[in-house]
Amino acid sequence: MIEKMKFLSITGPKSDIDRVVNEYLSKYEIHLENALAELKSVQDLTPYIQINPYKEDLKLTENFKKLLPEDTNATDKKLSIEDSVNLVRDLDKNLNAINQERAEYEAQRSRYQELYEKIEPFMGLEYDISTILQFKHLKFRFGKIPKEYYNKLKSYIYNDMESVFYRCHSDDQYVWGIYFCVREHVSRVDAAFASMHFERLFLPDAYEGTPMEAHTKLADELKGTNQKIAACDKKIQDQISDRSEDILAAYNRLSAQSENFDVRKLAACTNSKHETFYILCGWMTEKESSAFQKEIADDPNLFCFLEDDNSTLLVQPPTKLKNPKIFKPFEMFVKMYGLPGYNEMDPTIFVALTYSFIFGCMFGDVGQGLCLVVGGALLYKFKNITLAAIMSLAGIFSTIFGVFYGSFFGFENVIPALWLKPKTAMTTLPFIGTMNTVFVVAIAFGMFLILFTMILHIINAVRTHDVEGTYFDQNSISGLVFYGALTTVVFLYMSGHTLPATAILVVMFVIPLILIMLKEPLTRLVKGRNPAIEGGKGMYFMQSFFELFEVLLSYLSNTLSFVRMGAFAVSHAAMMEVVLMLAGAESGGSPNWIVIVFGNVFVCAMEGLIVGIQVLRLEYYEMFSRFYTGNGREFKPFLKKN
Structure with missing residues (x-):
């Protein structure tokens, strides 16, 4: 899901900006925009120019922090900005004196070394x-x-x-x-x-x-000089270690203060008769903007204006995803393709469900699926590897389909198959003959997904008021009617039912294709633009005909692409059969368990990687390309939330 955003303009006396940032804005996540760029219609705006006074002290503190032991990285101690600055400068003065002494010893050591x-x-x-x-x-x-x-x-x-x-x-x-x-x-x-x-x-x-x-x-x-240098190093380390907690507290304070001060880079200034005011512009979530307005309601030096109509703004709102914890790791796949636009549908839950389901279908094994569940969960918990969480959820579906297939670490006689055996299950189809059942089911499932993604495309097009995307392109209502009718006819024909009347077929097939072919002039007519056809009509119809031919080929290729779901389900069973043959498990004798273990590890690692990539390919090329653009920009809070 995409969180709703509100655009805020915050203003007050120029001298009061630090108080506002420290007291209010630091408590919230706000995505700041450049006020000069956003408020172009406002007259006499100037940039807020002021040098950051904390920059050098923060740089010193960062250098001191690097000298701390690796296990010293957090503290609950708080220091005021004055105490932080004094601490850093006093420590820098002491260390400079020690470093100067050390430099003299180093020069002395260099002379001795040369003579030596x-x-x-x-x-x-x-x-x-x-x-x-x-x-x-x-x-x-x-x-x-x-x-x-x-x-x-x-x-x-x-x-x-x-x-x-x-x-x-x-x-x-x-x-x-x-x-x-x-x-x-x-x-x-x-x-x-x-x-x-x-x-x-x-x-x-x-x-x-x-x-x-x-x-x-x-x-x-040389030995004496090295000892003196080591003594200086120890003095430096002692100075740092003795004040480690203070250094971390000073770093936290200066870092926050420096970031708060840098808000000025995006602020603008405007003059009244008696005083200069700053203006800050940015985005907050609807929930946080309400809380922010309530908190500042009684502050006489702070004014906040809320923009209700985002369509009047120069930039689209940033995108902040908010999904249930179990689906959150799949945001990685969405971000790899591109964040959804603010008015677009967030496909995270769709990706999570379809990716896990298809992965399980292609990699169905109870034993290996459970290994993915446990291994992925442990890696995510202790190493925080996002991909491991995805594999863990996909492993649940692998386990479920392993039960359907009756496969346990490649053994197909340990548990009964609740559905079918991918290698041996066959279906007889009219005019086609005998075909592997999982191939037939994979194509049927692919048709369903293509229809579903068309519906998502139409919803997104309606949200963005895209006439062509709603009615006339290959994924619009016209494409949905054509492909839906085609799917229905195929299912009726393959199941032995009577086909609908010829007149209905003509309406369901021909008219949507004509609309798709004429999508550009029809869009211009709906929008009231003239001329309906730009350039020569003959050339346009010739080009549209070949484009329509390409659309039909894409429908066919996209549908057949889902055959890989069945192919990998069969190949997984075949690979595990080879492992069992090498281990002697099919000859009736005592199997070689070392071969079985290493064979399972090899198949799980290699095929798991290949299947993971293939499922992602299906997501991006066969599904995302139909309904998703991914042209959003990320919500980036300018300040660290206290």
Whole structure:
């Protein structure tokens, strides 16, 4: 069902808007519209421009909230807006001081880490590194050389160079070390080492003792700095944890206050001689609008105007669905197709009943149906999965049809069939011969559903004053008469009864088709528009003839589409027969229960998914397409209801 909506225009002194929002509107669900767009006929309206003062504080609170433990997400504590702002700003000040201290330690750690990594390859040098860095008469170069070039250096040119290379460390690729030479030969030695791809590394004058001693000291410094950073992190966490309840309370208050303040984005302002007034426009349900008007009746600074005729408004009312709890999960399918327009029929209950019924018909098994009922109910209860609730309700019908078919986890000799066995039940029809009974019943049921959806289409067309949709298109009264007469004739013929008179058949078949063929000019005539036929008449009749042919084909294809109901009922029985054969249950011996269990799980999962999709296809293409447009817009409350 679609809840009835009322359009409200709320106005009062501009300075009083926060009180009105906090004291009144926050208690109700209101779908706000842009007042400037809605009230175009009102003169001298201006937007309500004001910067949200709570935005930055709310952003800080959101950051603090992210630092809270995952299990800390709710509180009943209440804080005033002033206390919330003070709390956030004081906490931000304290955390900034700690973060500044932490940043200094991090910078210090980065320096230590850099020095640590630079000296690490030279730990094999047993000499005071600061002394080496102070050499004046000897030149030195720290660096690394690829291993293959180091071997060439030793073999071919090292003995001819006036230098000494001290090897410190090596791995699979490089050899680290330092070479020394006198100042006079430094250019030649540098060139020789450069030709061997020696990569020079520069060490800062910040080390004390040998590389090993410097490395050990830096490791201690790094450890101490990490401990200081961890201590800062603990201080931050303690500050947050100790005030967790206050932070959540402040977040709730600031979030609500910020949302309330943002109402101004959709408000308009108008000036009188003495004061500026705000105007808010929006939708409430009929029930809530009545309660709202009663509550504000004695407020001298608040005025509310209720629009009784929604047809005069620029936008259609938003759609808010309200269905019984058992059918509510099926709103998901309706929303996937599109929300109903405000004046349209809500198809949720129709979908719930037809989807569950058809699913049960196609997937009839007592055991597997009960598994769907229990499994879906548990998943919906503990995981709140909407699709699981749908499967649970569909499983009830699967269980019912399982009783009709006499099927229990594929076994067809455990319980007697109250109706028939889908694989073996046959019906003899005139001129057609023997046909599977479930196929015949599926087509008959499809015809009934098509007629029913035509009736729904006519109701929707009457609601929206759609002349063509009411009288002349393929799903209108003309289509209903034609297809209803066709269905009646088929049933009379197949059941062996005498057909009606030829004159009646002509009236029931030919006239509705002519009306459908001429739907456009007839609609224009009813509405008093001229000319009745636009363009050339010959071209129009040719086009209308082929369109009528397409309509007749659609009637046929839509009807035959329901054969899949019987096909899946038969295929389910056949698949379970294969499982029982593989388990040896049909040979009379002791069955393999492992095969039976896994076979049932496989069939239930695979065929359940396929049947679910096929039923949804029937809903959308064979039923929804006949009576439902789904062009509504969702009712979205701007404020959180307190």
